[in-house]
Amino acid sequence: MSLHVGSSWSWPVPALLGLYLCAAALAAGDFSASVNVQLPWTDADGYAPAIVAIDPERDATLRLEARCGQDSGTLRVEVQDRRPQRVTVLVPGQEYSYVNLHATDDRGRSYDVSGSSSHQHRSLDLALVDPDETVKQKALHEFLVKALAGAALPGRHRYSSTAGYPEDRVDRFPVENLPDRWQGYPCWLVLWLTPAGDRALSAAQRQAIATWSLAGGGLIVSENSQVTAWSRLGARPILATAADPAPVAAAIRERLKDSPDDAPPVPGTDRVPVLAFVVIAVLFAVVVGPLNLWWVRRQGKRHLFLITTPIISAATCFGLILISILAEGIHVRRTVIQAVHLDQTAKRAIGWTGVSYFAGLSTGGLVLDGEDLVTAVLSDEERRQVGQLSLDWTDGLRADGPWIPSRTNRALRYIQARPDNRRLLIEPVGGGWRVTNGLGAAIDQLLWRDAAGKAWACTALADGASATLTQDGPARGLTRLPQLANQGRLSQGATLVRDAVAKEPFAYQAKLAAPLLPVPGPAGEDVAPVESWVFGIVAPATAGKS
Known part of the structure; x- marks a missing residue:
């Protein structure tokens, strides 16, 4: 049976x-689209751009999750009219040179694919977009070997020198493998667009590259017509040709320098209340030991020792927690420095904000604008231990994970790209100059150079007010603006842009009484005054610019 x-x-x-x-x-075979993913490069100080190609079988809503190691980025894509798309999913930067993509459609079906890159963090200097191969890569490499001799190389070649400049630090890229988000381009990268490569860019890629150039990226073009076109978008293009690639070498050398990671702790949070802890420990030893035994013997009930000891231990732990809360608080404390490049011609502002946080309790996720970039300043050891960081680009930008952990000093760097119509106005008055403040914030100090290189200054200028500039120390012979204080807390892009602007005629730099752009991230108690700077170029009204 x-x-x-x-x-x-x-x-x-x-x-x-x-x-x-x-x-x-x-x-699995009925997934709504054919999906592929490429990773052109990785940036441990920024984002890894996963370039996703979508060839749809039908109109659908796709959720794309790209993962590099334990960090992830998410984007929702609407497919309409079965049009193929290429989108960029940005993932918090790591040293990983591979990406895993998990795609889910609106029917609940999923698809997994992976991609990799041969260019790890800072191991690529020049991305050449040259479909017609008008620039001969071998000849360019031979030139760079000589032009960059002796320069220290970051990335995986950090302990070598360019006496034998590796060929793979220069690579050709097809246009379709370029990000369409400006945050996907590292500020240490130089991008060379030949005319054919320039024409092949999509509108989104073109706007992304223009914004990235404003934020410190190195944009090289081959013809004067390209310079004109990119300048209209607010970019700062550099002209170079295959016959004269010297500007390319100069742009690379400028970006080979590592920027300092200057992230001091929030004042008052780097000291532990040692004395209070010692007092509590001594009292615990006395009370739980001799005093507790004396009291139990006096009561004649030794079994009470099993009750009093846990109670005293619990009270001691509560006291330690209370002292820690009283010493460190449960609110967010921070220090802030901000520098803004205000391009009055392009009507764009790029802001770099460095914030050091100390939070009594974890702050949860960060809600930011979709045109923002946020990175954590981490040592190599911290980077391995920080835990999972995620970016959701579905509606703006939401950053989840331990970006600001509790009771730990953590420095974040933000970059903001915004349209901005605010401006300074400088007009001739007699033999000098008059300035009108249209920045929306009071100016504490202003320094401006005229066409002859003479420095002019004013102080304490309220928003909307005007003042006559006075000549600032002609004996100083200023040829460029002084360095920003504490600029090591900002990203490398801030230094690159400020130094480039400072060399130009009519450059100015002003210290403001308040931030020009809203400080991103969680609100908190500013334990020190916010340090706020703005810089740019203001030609006098009679010079035909403003």
């Missing part, structure tokens, strides 16, 4: 298993 029952029920099992496997295969 048992054999009969077993034989009657054994045949459906493999049949059902086969049906299940067939259904799973059909479901």
